[in-house]
Amino acid sequence: MSTFFTNISNLWKINELREKIFLTLSLVIVYRFAAQVPLPGINISLAQEALTNQAGGGGLLGLLDMFTGGAFSQASIVALGIMPYISASIVVQLMTIAVPYLQKLQKEGENGRRRITQITRWLTIVITLVQGPAYITNIYNLIPSTAFYIDGSLFWFSSMVILTSGTVFSMWLGEKITNKGIGNGISLLIMIGIIARFPESFVQEFTSKVEASQGGLFMILLEIILFILIVVICVYLVTAIRKVIVQYARNTVSNNISSIKTSRDFIPLKLNASGVMPIIFAQAIMFAPSLLASSSNESVKNIGLEFQDIFGFWYNFVFSLLIVVFSFFYTAITIPTNKMADDLKRNGGFLPGIKPGNPTADVLDHILSLITFPGSIFLALVAILPTFVVKLGITQSWALFYGGTSLLIIVGVAIDTIQQINSYLLNSHYDGLMKKGIKRNMLN
Numbered sequence: 001m002s003t004f005f006t007n008i009s010n011l012w013k014i015n016e017l018r019e020k021i022f023l024t025l026s027l028v029i030v031y032r033f034a035a036q037v038p039l040p041g042i043n044i045s046l047a048q049e050a051l052t053n054q055a056g057g058g059g060l061l062g063l064l065d066m067f068t069g070g071a072f073s074q075a076s077i078v079a080l081g082i083m084p085y086i087s088a089s090i091v092v093q094l095m096t097i098a099v100p101y102l103q104k105l106q107k108e109g110e111n112g113r114r115r116i117t118q119i120t121r122w123l124t125i126v127i128t129l130v131q132g133p134a135y136i137t138n139i140y141n142l143i144p145s146t147a148f149y150i151d152g153s154l155f156w157f158s159s160m161v162i163l164t165s166g167t168v169f170s171m172w173l174g175e176k177i178t179n180k181g182i183g184n185g186i187s188l189l190i191m192i193g194i195i196a197r198f199p200e201s202f203v204q205e206f207t208s209k210v211e212a213s214q215g216g217l218f219m220i221l222l223e224i225i226l227f228i229l230i231v232v233i234c235v236y237l238v239t240a241i242r243k244v245i246v247q248y249a250r251n252t253v254s255n256n257i258s259s260i261k262t263s264r265d266f267i268p269l270k271l272n273a274s275g276v277m278p279i280i281f282a283q284a285i286m287f288a289p290s291l292l293a294s295s296s297n298e299s300v301k302n303i304g305l306e307f308q309d310i311f312g313f314w315y316n317f318v319f320s321l322l323i324v325v326f327s328f329f330y331t332a333i334t335i336p337t338n339k340m341a342d343d344l345k346r347n348g349g350f351l352p353g354i355k356p357g358n359p360t361a362d363v364l365d366h367i368l369s370l371i372t373f374p375g376s377i378f379l380a381l382v383a384i385l386p387t388f389v390v391k392l393g394i395t396q397s398w399a400l401f402y403g404g405t406s407l408l409i410i411v412g413v414a415i416d417t418i419q420q421i422n423s424y425l426l427n428s429h430y431d432g433l434m435k436k437g438i439k440r441n442m443l444n
Contacts, residue, residue, distance in 0.1 A: 017182075017424040024181035027173050028192050034078045034169065035071035035193075039162060041155045042139070043147035047075040050142035063310055064287065066400060069193030070200075075139065078166035080131055082189050085171045086284045088123035092116060093333065117175075124171055125164060132163040183417035187276065191413040194406045197397070205398035223394060276412025278326035278376065279383060286319055311387045311396070320380035327376030328369065337365040382408055 012018050038044040051073040055065035065072040068081035096102040096116075105112035136159050140152075148155055170189065177185030202220075209219050289307035306314050341361035354360050386399040400406050 014424060017421065020180065020182045020424075021421075024177050024183065024185075024188070027177050027181065027185075028188065031078070031170065031173050031189055032069065032192065032196065034166065035069050035076050035196075036074065037077050039075050039077060039079075039159055041148060041150040041158060042075070043143070043149070044075060046143045046147045047139055048073060051075060051139070054138075054142065062396065063283070063400070066197045066397075066406060067190055067193055067283075069196035071193070076166070077162050078170050079135060080128060080163055080167050081193065082167070082170045082174060082186055083284060083287070084127040084131060084167050085120070085124045085174070085186060086190075086280055087127050087287075088120050090281050090284055091123060092120045093329075096333075121168075121171065124167065128164045128167045129160070132160050135163065136160070182420055183413065187280070187409070187413045188417070190280065191410050194410060201395075201397040201400070205395045208395050223389075223392075276409050276416075277330050278323050278379060279408050279412070281326045281330070282319055282322035282383075285322055286315065289318075311390050316384040316387050320384050323380040323383055324373075324376040327372055327379060331368065331372050335368060337361045337368065340364055379408065 038048070051065075055062045055073045061072070064081075064083065067083060068076075068079065071078050071081055092102070096106055102116065102119075105116050108115075133156075136156060145152075150158075171186075174185035174189050177183065177188055179185075205220060286307070289304060306312060307318070309315055338358075338361045341357060341364060345356040345360070354363050386396075389399040390396055
């Protein structure tokens with residue numbers, strides 16, 4: 001334990017790292033403060049009460065409220081949070097597969113990435129201009145007209161400007177954290193929003209257990225223990241599957257894949273190389289089918305209502321399928337096997353029995369796909385775990401922390417952030433946060 005606190009103290013001995021952490025914490029506090037600032041021109045008490053009751057009923061609105069850290073139910077100036085930016089990122093990344101212009105930008109290095117980022121920003125504004133009216137209309141339908149202090153058209157205009165500005169501001173905060181701070185800023189803002197809802201969800205679960213005489217805190221402890229057991233079993237099963245796949249991969253390359261240990265940097269055999277991004281992407285996509293619930297067509301409306309139930313069969317089936325698809329998609333983007341094969345050839349590495357170039361790329365792609373599959377299944381299983389947990393009598397809000405998207409995002413983002421901090425510590429000749437040891441000898 002003393003070693004851990006020693007490593008924590010080392011964070012403040014590196015000026016650059018200390019400044020990055022301070023900047024990150026400062027921008028996160030600013031974002032949380034903005035989430036408490038309400039839209040002007042309405043009786044905010046009535047609006048918040050109506051939105052809270054709506055989001056508290058579960059479903060996608062409750063999930064959206066959790067991702068925004070309660071900003072949705074608070075009728076905040078950042079009520080839409082960072083979700084429009086996530087949606088825009090998904091659209092742009094999907095378009096890079098089919099649009100030659102975006103493919104060309106991807107190959108132009110830093111300048112191309114900068115232009116793609118600019119396209120994503122403009123698309124974020126467009127999506128906000130679509131989601132904003134839906135949010136304002138929702139408020140109009142929930143509270144009486146007497147609750148508005150200004151003319152309807154003026155409220156519409158001002159609210160649209162404010163909501164769009166709030167989303168752009170949130171996007172700017174996320175990008176600033178990514179560029180100047182620690183961790184992925186967009187993911188951090190989502191994680192902070194989820195954590196902000198934790199105390200309220202815990203109190204609701206505890207209250208429900210006490211009022212129903214169901215064991216109170218003791219039952220919650222049992223729930224946590226049960227969850228840990230489920231996760232351990234899942235990890236064990238996926239690890240066993242991975243071993244089988246790795247063995248098959250070794251056989252694929254003439255039973256000697258271990259001979260390319262010197263090329264480990266070019267062959268990242270990770271069970272989940274895409275991290276938490278498939279979860280975030282799939283969750284953003286799942287907000288779209290629920291819009292069908294407002295259709296005048298009865299059949300289409302029923303489909304939309306089916307997808308509004310986040311604990312229903314079809315929602316979880318499509319959600320898990322999207323996670324698997326995005327796991328392969330994001331892995332293919334972040335780990336280009338063609339470039340890996342070229343790097344191997346350029347550095348004198350090779351796969352025994354496999355020709356350099358495209359044949360090597362094909363083998364690497366095959367191996368990576370085999371390893372990605374159990375990782376994507378694991379992500380999907382944990383993501384839909386709250387659906388099974390709710391059946392045990394756990395409140396919906398607490399079930400979302402018991403597993404599923406929220407837990408995966410929190411753990412994934414935390415691990416990525418710690419890895420960045422570790423890289424700074426190790427580069428400055430300190431032990432990482434997750435390693436034992438003391439301050440290393442300083443090198444000249």
